[in-house]
Amino acid sequence: MASPIIPTRPYRDFMTPALHRRFMSASIYTFGLCYAIAIWMGQWDSLLWAVFPFGPVGMRALLLFIPALSVYVLRVSQWHVGKRNYATPYKTFTEMALSINTFATLAIYSFSAWFYGEVYVWSRPGEARLGFTDQGKLYERIKLNERPLYLRYLFIALAVAQAVFHLWKDYDTIDVPGLKPKQERKETDSALAPKSKSTSDRLIQKCYIIGPRAFWTMIFTFVGGNVVYFFGFRWVLWSWYYWFMRFGISLAKASKPTGLPPFFNLVGMFAAEGFLLALLWDFTNVTFDLYISEEPLKKDQPITSDSKDPNGSLLNGLKSKKGQVNNIAFWELAMITDRFDARRKSLFGDLERKKGPTYEQVTNLCLKEIKNVVNRIDNVLGAPASAAQAQPTNPASLALIPRISEPLKQGQIIAPEPLPTTRLGKLDTITSKIARAHSSPQNAADSKARELLKKGQTQLTEGTRQAESFFTVWQARFVASPIGWPWRNCIRRIANSIINGAPYSRQSAIMNAITALTNLTVASLREDEYGQFKDKVPEIIRQFSEVITKIEVYMQGLEVHWTDVDCLAKPEAQRKKIPEVDAVLDSLKEGLERILRAFNEYLGNMGMSRQEIMEAKKLVGKQNKEPQMVEVGG
Structure with a gap:
């Protein structure tokens, strides 16, 4: 029994340490991937220094863990249980597009991609031609190099694509299972029941999924990013880049992009590092999901x-x-x-x-x-009507002041004309009705006008029906198309x-x-x-x-x-x-x-x-x- 003297500790005091332990387990696997990427980025001049942890490889691995850690911070701050439930995709978009979580997701992934790109650029030798300037020949003036700008742009474009996938697929969801009532079990059921797979085994299975997904994310970013870059955005980026670099480098007052040769070498750099960065992000998200969703034990x-x-x-x-x-x-x-x-x-x-x-x-x-x-x-x-609404209202309870006048009369208020009593009066009434019905000279014209008006109303109704039918058909086609999917x-x-x-x-x-x-x-x-x-x-x-x-x-x-x-x-x-x-x-x-x-x-x-x-x-x-x-x- 609970003692009233002992203060009850909050539930989070037990849930938070459990989540911390799982977070550390997930981080160990993620750091292992960062270490493998750090070896890949090395020069491989010496096999010992290429894999030795206490040296450039270890420092590079620690720096590469920062982009992964930033994604962990994002997941910790935004994770929730249960899928999003909105009536239409458009409603989901309007609720989420301008939310703080959306901007935080874009900012965190952009920072992660920028930091990863900087670690890679500064790890490359001079032959990679990723410096800010291109010295050129001895008699030429120093030129601003476009190659590092293009590579950094692709990394940021990859971050935007990953953030869109993150929000679209709702990566912040943690699957908490809903246990179902079980029938009476025999004593041997627990021994015969198959054991659930460990988290590490499930992580290995997930790797077969996140690899191809990271590859296609890189391909999508490369194709879409190049279309945006070379069809208008290139000059905007170059003008900002050139204006900023003039404060630290002596450059001409005006210039144009210097080009990207050798281009295929640059494409190979992004293909390898873009894939590894997308893989690191997916691996980080998967390890977080698997370990945070472990049983509360x-x-x-x-x-x-x-x-x-x-x-x-x-x-x-x-x-x-x-x-x-x-x-x-x-x-x-x-x-x-x-x-x-x-x-x-x-x-x-x-x-x-x-x-x-x-x-x-x-x-x-x-x-x-x-x-x-x-x-x-x-x-x-x-909801069914309440008792107060269901019961009839007592009129006596509403008589708060005495009545000072007679109630309003119901029915016809204006009295009808008195009927004639003499023979002459009756004859006059009959002839007046006949005259009003047949003696007007405009009867023929009014009859024609009424006929034309009725015909016009019929045509108008038919035109309205045709317009509504045409609108309904095209509305149905629009909703059935991929463009109309958000409004379904x-x-x-x-x-x-x-x-x-x-x-x-x-x-x-x-x-x-x-x-x-x-x-x-x-x-x-x-x-x-x-x-x-x-x-x-x-x-x-x-x-x-x-x-x-x-x-x-x-x-x-x-x-x-x-x-x-x-x-x-x-x-x-x-x-x-x-x-x-x-x-x-x-x-x-x-x-x-x-x-x-x-x-x-x-x-x-x-x-x-x-x-x-x-x-x-x-x-x-x-x-x-x-x-x-x-x-x-x-």
């Missing part, structure tokens, strides 16, 4: 096990408003309820807390995460943003909360010595049932937008199958099934009606109606 135990109040520190993480901390805490909670029996049992016995027992706080936090799904759906579909309303994006949250997906936290509740509920039959958790079981079942029903109703009513050409190209039965939504729905049904199976004979005595139990069982039964292949032996 220390010595095969949950990271909060070192705390004097483990459950209190875990509760602090679950209550954190920072998405990174909150998601990792839910991941640890799901793992505790699934794999660590002693720690799971302590959640039931930790009763002496100011804000309630540990199991109650954990249950409320998990239910809150699941209820947010219902809230997001209600915000879209429209994808059903997958829309469903994810509602079910899993926005701007970043909360899918892992939702699934881990479902798993934690399921495991705690089932384990309470054996481990809850005081029998207090049973009061939470009906609420959990009702909440699971409500969320399943809400998601199914929402997905049934969700229509595919006409701009979602990729979805419309699929068969109609496949259009609403969203993998992320299906994962959440399957977790809810599997969890509900386990709870119903465990508490089936007790639910009636726990306050649940027969109708509620039957409805919950129907929701679970839907997933078991798919036909299964049966193998028949002969």
Whole structure:
């Protein structure tokens, strides 16, 4: 039990050291790559000095680690859990284009490329002709050299391309898995289950992907960068370069670019070093992803096990408003309820807390995460009217002042003309109606005008329909083209943003909360010595049932937008199958099934009606109606 005297340490006090240890492991691999690149940049005059760490190679490796370290700093400051969720790519662009993170990404990659380029340029001998000036012949005046300008420009262009890929693919996302409720396992299951691969093994597999990716990044930069350089940007760069260098070198008042011969030698330099720089960036990002996304364990135990109040520190993480901390805490909670029996049992016995027992706080936090799904759906579909809106308003309650006049009359206000009573008056009325209908000299003209007006209105309506049809056809063609891709309303994006949250997906936290509740509920039959958790079981079942029903109703009513050409190209039965939504729905049904199976004979005595139990069982039964292949032996 938690002692009220012992202060509870924040969850970040355990998560941050764990991340530091992983960061150091990732840095060791990255420094090894920097050391290999430093050997490649060497002169190779002496084999010993080409690989000896305490010399030029070691110093060059330390300098090359600075570009990689700057990318690590960028990732540490911007990493988040969950993919971006916006309705359209255009919405993503408008939200991210002018953000601080975008400018920081461009600045960090530009600095990294510039520093790498400087290390390479200053490591080259004089024969490479990468100095600022070209001495030329003895009788010629000193000329400004364009070759280092061109090479530095390509390195910066490579940084821009890498930053675009970084933002487009959202490299800042860290994949935190959402654990699913598991069926009852046998004792031999854990021994027969295949062991997960180590981080180093996964890193080796990733190297087969990042190599070709770095190569194509270099090719794309070389082609696109040369088009921009030689078709207008060359003179702008040269004028700035020449104006700046005149402060330190005696040059003529005006000059033009001196050229890039030998050009193919310069191309070879960028092809090799551009590829290695892109490889270093990708390797840095991959190592960060792999090591930061490791399980929240220390010595095969949950990271909060070192705390004097483990459950209190875990509760602090679950209550954190920072998405990174909150998601990792839910991941640890799901793992505790699934794999660590002693720690799971302590959640039931930790009763002496100011804000309630540990199991109650954990249950409320998990239910809150699941209820947010219902809230997001209600915000879209429209929440049911409140009691105040549903009840009719009592007119007497609105009579705040006495009435000082008669209420307004309803119906016709102007009285009709009195009917004539004499024979002469009746005859006059009849003749007046006949005269007004037939005696006007403009009747023929008015009839013709009405006919022309009706014809004009018909033509106008037809022209409007043709214009709308023409506009609709070309609008559909524009959206279907690659140029119109940013404006497509994808059903997958829309469903994810509602079910899993926005701007970043909360899918892992939702699934881990479902798993934690399921495991705690089932384990309470054996481990809850005081029998207090049973009061939470009906609420959990009702909440699971409500969320399943809400998601199914929402997905049934969700229509595919006409701009979602990729979805419309699929068969109609496949259009609403969203993998992320299906994962959440399957977790809810599997969890509900386990709870119903465990508490089936007790639910009636726990306050649940027969109708509620039957409805919950129907929701679970839907997933078991798919036909299964049966193998028949002969």
